[in-house]
Amino acid sequence: MNRTLLTGLIITVILIAMSLIGPYLVPYNESKEATVHYSVDANGQGTLVVPPLSPNAEYPLGTDKTGNDLLAKIIAGSRYTILVTIVVAFARTCIGGIAGLFLGYFGKDKIKSARRLPLWNVLNGIPIFIIVWMVMIGISINAVIPPLFLTIMLAVVMTMVGIPSVATTIREKTLVIRDKQFIISARSIGASPMTIIRTHIFPHMKESLIILFVQEIVLILGLMGQLAIFNVFVGGSTMYFDPVEYVSRTNEWTGLIGQARNYLYVYQWILVFPLLAYLLFIFGFHLISVGLESIYKDKFSKVSHL
Template identity: 40%
Template sequence: MIKKKNVVLYIGLTLTAALLVIAIFGPVLAPYSLEDNVGIHTEVVNGETKMIVPPIPPFEDINHWLGTDRWGYDVWTMLLFGARYTIFVAFIVAALKVVIGALIGLMMGLRKKQPIWWTTFEEMWGYVPGFLVVYFLLLPITMNPTLSPLTLTSLFVIVMILIGVPSVTSSIREKTIQLKREPFIEASRILGASKWGLIRRHFLPHFRVQFLLLFVLEIVYTLTMMGQLALFNLFVGGTIYQPDSKLYISITKEWAGLIGQARPYLYWGESYLLFVPLCFLVVAILTFHLLAKGLQLHFDHTYKKTRWY
């Protein structure tokens, strides 16, 4: 019997690798610096002298294949510089949420009696709109900030972890309660295994697949949250507001921020400045969706388990 290939997983892994390369080497691969901009100039195209005036649409100038904005800043360069804030922030938030949420969930789940205050908090927190919490906490310090982009990014990571850990904890806690009823867990307890011994020898190996899938799905959630915040002009790493021109500018050039700052260009006839970064962000989100689906199919086939989420 011919083994069916997991095409979804291969595509997801390939695109994930490409995103990581862009995030790691983006500034090195960028053809220009963020300070470089092109002004009005002439070029010889097919033997004819042509005047080039920003904004340059995509594919009209070989030196700026994704175009420039009206101030002459290269779109491809901004995307490459912003990739590290987009991808790495999503990875860090997802990883810390899973690690912290898993540890708390395991410890809570192994308690003999579940604290009423904690289960009540989990239920209550499930109705709290995370977007509003992040927005109103970060808005005062993100708009025309005095803090550095790295500090603002770190604060975004912290806030995202605080609002996301309870949901991860709830999921792991419930699964821990179910698993600790299994006979092999009871046998280990009777033989004198400590709580940390149970976690290290039984729970962590048993949950490793769930942790991996949860990590990928949390990346998707973080990217989606960044996109939602950008619609309200809150960009990761800081937002510069210019009241005279009513423009919001992303300091870090993260992809969601480039989408948010480009909304006025729809009315100025330069819609590509919005749709180009939008395509990159959508591809990133779809990449991790494919990766999660591919991993799920792989583990379902390997362990013959039904989906867990």
């Protein structure tokens, strides 16, 4: 295990542990609000305390504009961020990986770009987040559907739009492996396609699938961040009027970032702390991906010795 992989694992394990045991350690829950009160210091100076409160001894990360403890909100929302990204990435990798193995083994060789259907080229150029946004925008804002059900719907949509890219990647790798001599030999002695895929091709794809799984987590986190810019939050958005603002129903990290992006020049901590948690999570999995690639590259590389 190299330092890059170890650092990434430490970061992600700490964040996952925080999401699991954090709610039992913070002094307040995400729904408790700091009230407006009058404070008198030791010198007799009085101050009217009105939320949002900047970071202090009582609220280490401060509060939002309604007085909710920001640390408690980040910890409460971490479960949605972490669980959704891992589950969606796992589903994409499993379904897309299986489809790619069969498409690569039974499919034809690469089709030249000029022979592809124009419609495929057009659809392939549409950003995934636009597709997800168009599906979810109409049902995410001020929805009567429970947040958990909306979260499941969003997870299903993100899984479906990501399967083709995973399947294509695995298919291309399978096309290369199926022409190897040991595959041809197994086929010549009568091994069934299922046996060849299970016992010969899949073992050569395990490392690629693991790296792909980690990379999918990073891509999904990026997709969730893009959706949050357009007010589609995991679990749904509550829209308030006069002034118009959108609030996350689950306190998921990208939702906290999306609803607080207008506070950059006034109450910076409301935006900065959820953004740091989000970026740290991405950075941790990026390090894991780089570390795994380095390990597998060293493992399978052949160096001549004199």
